Amino acid sequence: MTVDLPYAGMTFERQKTNRMNLAIETHNVRKLYKPRGRPEIVALHGLDLAVAEGTVFGFIGPNGAGKTTCIKILSGLSSPSSGSATIFGHQAGSEEARACLGYLPEIANYHDFMSVEELLLTHARLARVPRAQQREACQSALEAVRLVDRRKSRIRELSKGMQQRFGIAQALVGNPKLLILDEPTSGLDPLAQKEVKDIILALRGRGITIFFSSHKLTEVENICDLICILHRGKLLQCSPLDRLLEVSGTVHIRFSGASPQLVEGATLASQSSEGSMIVLPSSQVDRQIQQIHAVGGSVQQVATERLTLELAFFNLITQAEHRS
Amino acid sequence: MKAAFIIARLTLIETMRRQIELLTFFLAVFIWILPGITTAFGLGAIDRIVKDVALTVIGYYTVALALFFGSVTVPAEIERKTILPLITRPLPRRAYLWGKWLGVMGFISFSIVILGAALQCSMAITMHVYDPRVWVAIVGYLTEAAVLSAVCMTCSTFCSPPLAGVLGVFVYLMGGLPDAFIGYFLGNARWPAFLTFLPTKLHIAQALKAMLPHFEFFQLKNSIVHGDPIFLTYVLSTMAYGVMWIVFLQLLGEVTFSRRDL
Ligand SMILES: Nc1ncnc2c1ncn2[C@@H]1O[C@H](COP(=O)(O)OP(=O)(O)OP(=O)(O)O)[C@@H](O)[C@H]1O
Numbered sequence: 358m359t360v361d362l363p364y365a366g367m368t369f370e371r372q373k374t375n376r377m378n379l380a381i382e383t384h385n386v387r388k389l390y391k392p393r394g395r396p397e398i399v400a401l402h403g404l405d406l407a408v409a410e411g412t413v414f415g416f417i418g419p420n421g422a423g424k425t426t427c428i429k430i431l432s433g434l435s436s437p438s439s440g441s442a443t444i445f446g447h448q449a450g451s452e453e454a455r456a457c458l459g460y461l462p463e464i465a466n467y468h469d470f471m472s473v474e475e476l477l478l479t480h481a482r483l484a485r486v487p488r489a490q491q492r493e494a495c496q497s498a499l500e501a502v503r504l505v506d507r508r509k510s511r512i513r514e515l516s517k518g519m520q521q522r523f524g525i526a527q528a529l530v531g532n533p534k535l536l537i538l539d540e541p542t543s544g545l546d547p548l549a550q551k552e553v554k555d556i557i558l559a560l561r562g563r564g565i566t567i568f569f570s571s572h573k574l575t576e577v578e579n580i581c582d583l584i585c586i587l588h589r590g591k592l593l594q595c596s597p598l599d600r601l602l603e604v605s606g607t608v609h610i611r612f613s614g615a616s617p618q619l620v621e622g623a624t625l626a627s628q629s630s631e632g633s634m635i636v637l638p639s640s641q642v643d644r645q646i647q648q649i650h651a652v653g654g655s656v657q658q659v660a661t662e663r664l665t666l667e668l669a670f671f672n673l674i675t676q677a678e679h680r681s
Numbered sequence: 682m683k684a685a686f687i688i689a690r691l692t693l694i695e696t697m698r699r700q701i702e703l704l705t706f707f708l709a710v711f712i713w714i715l716p717g718i719t720t721a722f723g724l725g726a727i728d729r730i731v732k733d734v735a736l737t738v739i740g741y742y743t744v745a746l747a748l749f750f751g752s753v754t755v756p757a758e759i760e761r762k763t764i765l766p767l768i769t770r771p772l773p774r775r776a777y778l779w780g781k782w783l784g785v786m787g788f789i790s791f792s793i794v795i796l797g798a799a800l801q802c803s804m805a806i807t808m809h810v811y812d813p814r815v816w817v818a819i820v821g822y823l824t825e826a827a828v829l830s831a832v833c834m835t836c837s838t839f840c841s842p843p844l845a846g847v848l849g850v851f852v853y854l855m856g857g858l859p860d861a862f863i864g865y866f867l868g869n870a871r872w873p874a875f876l877t878f879l880p881t882k883l884h885i886a887q888a889l890k891a892m893l894p895h896f897e898f899f900q901l902k903n904s905i906v907h908g909d910p911i912f913l914t915y916v917l918s919t920m921a922y923g924v925m926w927i928v929f930l931q932l933l934g935e936v937t938f939s940r941r942d943l
């Protein structure tokens with residue numbers, strides 16, 4: 358079964374039909390920071406996002422792109438300067454919206470004088486887990502992050518990676534419909550990174566929507582249904598992985614006939630009597646095909662070379678840097 | 682409101698686990714030995730002196746606690762970022778502020794009760810005196826601390842902890858100044874000639890004072906030390922006055938805090 362995921366670039370009408378099961382929707386969200394006595398910073402320039410329920414959404418972008426700013430707006434820690442954001446149809450930041458989500462902050466500090474179990478129980482209470490289920494909820498969250506044997510330790514006695522795992526446990530303890538994780542694997546050893554990845558995959562199996570930012574592109578590539586690349590507060594691309602890799606990849610056009618004029622970015626890779634090959638960026642395909650037809654040639658094959666997410670990311674960011 | 686109690690509990694546990702109550706125990710020991718010291722100096726009206734000194738110490742201690750915890754508790758949590766996972770839970774920011782205030786007041790109440798008990802016990806043992814009115818003074822101090830910590834906490838939602846503390850001290854001193862004092866020191870002072878169109882400093886000081894909580898209402902110590910009558914209605918009405926200020930200040934704090942980016 359293929360799941361039709363909404364993404365930026367999809368028509369507004371189609372988004373409207375899917376709106377009922379959108380976990381996250383933002384509309385023209387702008388965020389301006391006005392530090393006193395210094396020039397203002399536009400962290401988000403009119404961000405439009407639509408994330409369907411059950412999606413694992415990867416949010417990537419260079420440092421300072423605005424990922425954390427967006428996440429803070431979604432989790433109600435800061436408010437947009439203009440535009441709107443909703444979580445399951447509730448205004449982001451409202452109690453109803455916060456009741457749906459579990460959040461892992463980017464820079465996570467916890468009440469280090471509390472024990473793991475005590476603090477988790479406190480979070481379960483705040484997350485309105487029914488009293489009878491609080492202990493069970495804590496137990497399963499601790500099991501998920503493999504911290505059961507450290508339940509009596511004070512938070513300050515945990516290593517950095519363990520504290521990060523505790524952070525994931527506290528995000529999970531309220532049994533949220535939406536998990537927002539800001540760089541969940543930062544500071545974790547490779548084994549723990551894999552564990553976090555496995556946790557996310559297991560949660561995906563349970564239909565939980567996961568929105569996470571990361572700088573680890575292979576991890577994003579492996580677990581995300583939908584990937585969004587943010588650059589200087591603007592959305593560069595937001596699409597399923599396959600599409601993203603194709604769109605930002607290189608295209609090979611095999612053709613026969615006279616040599617056409619090469620469009621910008623295209624190179625003639627091989628030339629023979631049976632057919633020639635042009636390599637070019639995907640955005641130029643249509644124009645190049647027109648050029649081939651213009652000199653009476655015929656296109657034999659158009660093939661997309663898939664990139665890794667890392668390469669696609671570099672290409673898109675470099676192009677965006679050039680444009681700006 | 683349940684969420685506020687959860688936050689209050691967390692705040693109270695924090696102060697306890699950071700062993701701040703040791704300071705209270707240290708003071709309790711001082712109050713405990715106070716009758717002994719006073720008797721050793723052979724001063725007259727010992728019970729009055731003991732009560733006066735002990736209640737003054739307790740008063741300053743509660744003011745210090747209110748100023749310190751009131752201005753630090755919220756900004757410290759924002760600074761350490763421990764607030765982030767809490768405030769993303771489904772609780773209104775109002776509940777968080779009330780929880781913090783309740784936690785601070787929980788600790789101050791605990792401290793002041795320990796000190797009051799130390800005073801009563803030591804007076805009962807060494808001087809065979811038990812004065813239940815000491816508890817009335819303590820209720821006054823508690824109300825004062827409750828208002829003062831609310832002042833500082835409200836200030837701390839829009840300025841740094843040191844500034845919130847300084848503003849707290851200012852409000853406490855200004856709001857507690859007797860009118861006679863203002864009149865004596867400022868009454869004759871005039872603005873420079875070119876500013877004569879402004880009202881006198883006295884009027885400004887009086888107007889400022891009128892807008893601030895009147896901390897002198899909570900000062901029951903002197904009446905208690907000197908055995909003057911204190912009416913229950915007076916105590917109850919000062920408490921109601923305190924509650925009104927606390928609610929007002931918390932609402933004010935909520936306005937700035939709910940807009941704040943964390
Ligand atoms: N509190 C703040 N005050 C002023 N500017 C801010 C503030 N927080 C973020 N910014 C600015 O907003 C922009 C986006 O920052 P943000 O933290 O959202 O980036 P990010 O994508 O999460 O980066 P990173 O990958 O490094 O975590 C940056 O230019 C940053 O300097």
Ligand SMILES: [Mg+2]
Nearest residue numbers: 424425426463
């Ligand atoms: Mg970030």
